[in-house]
Amino acid sequence: MKGRRWELTPKGVKIGRAESCEVLVADVVAELFHCIVKLVDGKPVVLNLASDHGVVVNGSNVDEAQLKPNDEISVGGECFAIAAIGGEKRGGGAQIAAPVVALVLALAAVAFVLWRKGQTKPPAAPTPVATNAVAQVAEAAVTTNRVVHVVTEERVVTNRIVRIVDNVMVTNYVVEVRRVDEKTGAVIVESDNAYVPPEPTDGLVLSEDGKTLEFVPQGIAHVVIPNGVTTIADRAFANHKALETVTIPPSVTKFGRDAFRGCDRLTGVFITDLAAWCQISFEFDNKHWNWEISNPLWYAHNLYLNGLLVRDAVIPKEVSSIGNHAFRGCSSLTSVTIPKSVTHVGPGAFASCGNLVRFVVAEDSRHYKSVNGLLLTKDGRTLVAVPGGNGEAKIPEGTFEIGDRAFAGCFKLTHLSIPDGVTSIGYKAFTDCSGLTSIAFPPSMAKIAHGAFSGCNGLVDVYITDLAAWCRMAVDENGSPLDHDGKLYHNGALVVDMKIPDGVTRIGSHVFRGCSSLTSVTIPRTVESIGGGSFAKCDNLVEIRVANGNRHYKDDDGVLLTRDGRTLVAVPGRMENVKIPNGVEVIGSLAFTRCKSITRVKIPYGVSRIGYSAFSGCKELAEVEIPNSVNSFTSVGTFWGCKSLTSVTIPGSLANVAESAFNDSGLTNVVIQQGVRNIGRNAFRHTRLSNVMIPDSVTNIAEGAFAYCKQLESIAIPERLTNIHERAFEGCTRLLDANGKPLLTRVPSTAEKTKSSRSAK
8 A cells, every 4th residue: 555645535534444444454453444534624634433542643642633744644554644735835836726635655564564465455354363361351241332433424333242262352343334314313224244143042942832932041141042932931041140141033022020030140132123122011010020020131231233232222113112111221222213103102111221311202203202302292291201311300391290110210310309280200200210319399299109219219308398288199109209218398497396287188198108307296187087108107206196176086195096096097106115095996007117116016806907018117026916806907018027026826817818918027936826718929928937837727828928938847738728829839948849849748627637536436
């Protein structure tokens, strides 16, 4: 190339190893697209395209520089110089009218001249290079993908995958050019390299018809699922610690329960059809099924389309629906372009995308629009999704609803002020906003859905301007923004001794749940209804008072009861000694929840029903007496998380041991009396029971009833009891045989024993 010249234009001259470059450099040190030299306002400028260290100009590394005559540019072993042929005075002062600037090859490193002697054409891609230094490189794959520069309205992207094979470093390049369509605004992708999908992995266990991936053997780092598979079975990849990448064909439409649970080393999900991926919905039973461990992106964070890391995702025009949680956790995303064809975006579709900064929506879309990068319904009434890569978000005026999971995973968000006019917050709308520390609510707020602020462990300060409006609000379970020991501020003042305003007739469920600033509450005579859990988990609350003349409620030594004394509504969280008054028939839902100082509770005879999670989280509760009058544990979690509770007798009057009744408690001993008929789902899960005897009145043991009781060594089961869920004893390592089946001791029923005894006589 010595002595060659290239004329510069505004379009420029690209230098690198790619065959599409005007100046080819056959040097493995050079990038595929290394740099470009072009005219800007008639002057030569060099721009770095892909070099980690910049471009060497006159011996210095630069990313961009204006060039002067005789400036030298070094790329690999080549050196180029700028020669001013026109537009400069020369010799006798003559000047050429048409300015022409040329790039001249001035010299080449001797070593590379010798290396290239006899070469007629440089290689299109680097060959494997063996080096002793390779042994020092981490064995894990290292992937880099970056937008390197904008060149004449084209975005050049290089994706370099470096891997180690038998101590040889192998480098593969894929080059992609993206341009923006002037009419539609869509990004059109063109590739210089055809993507060749890898071959399916050997040893995968498929169903007979080949449509279900049933099992993946341990130890495989890179799994390629064959096309034609439509379903990934429950736990197919569960706890595969070696798994690093998975390639999923467009035929897959369903991911089973816990499909990727525990795949902590997973770093990449590879697909070939973005439209097909959009159709997948990772929404399951929210109560019992964790969707996130079925979506591989929850662990991998990086999505690759035809070998390229997906950053600026352009949803294909044929897509009409984007499934629930489809891209959740995809950290590689920086922007999403949604075409007019999309009529539905599922909740959580783009949640926890930590680098996503904006949504772009086609102007002629009839269903959605983008305001300041946020995604809203076309009428602007519902906020659908907020990019997780922004540290702040301004909810547009005119918004009425914050949709389900709209802010989910926005961990960079620290403060938020919700504008007046917003009336509701959807299901898990702010879940996992771990950086959120303060939030201000308008008086228009009327409803907060279940789990709206779950995972917002740093949310400390909650600001309101209308206490009466706050009392009337409807808050679903785990929806309270105060639930993480939050402090409530009313017109800027910390709420400590709270007096509910006169005129308030209703205090909604959970509205003050978890409020750590409260020490006392005074309820006026106008209040007619108080929802369950209104004052639950208020750790510093010592007294609840009810004004004289209230016809619906009363207090008894600081404890809140209904006026007739039949229902115990709430116990202050700071109380140490609680005596349940005689005449109480019902212990209300969440009545004792997280009363941290209570160690002993004697439930008086006459109590027939114990409400939902009534004693959950009472970690110091070591002793409880349940009388034979109790015939119902309402719903779930009656004694969930009572870590100090080691022994309990369940009376025969209680036909059903409710779901998760003693889940995660400290039980080491339980006596189940004759008369109990059903042991509910997860009733004794994660306890320390070692020996259990089931009475012959029991007719059903539900899923997970004794799951993960790792100390459980023996369990006596009536001979006639056959309705035992297959996962009732899951994780009971001391009880299971080599095939994972529980070793049950079958015992005759009481009737059979009596009959046998009579026959013997």
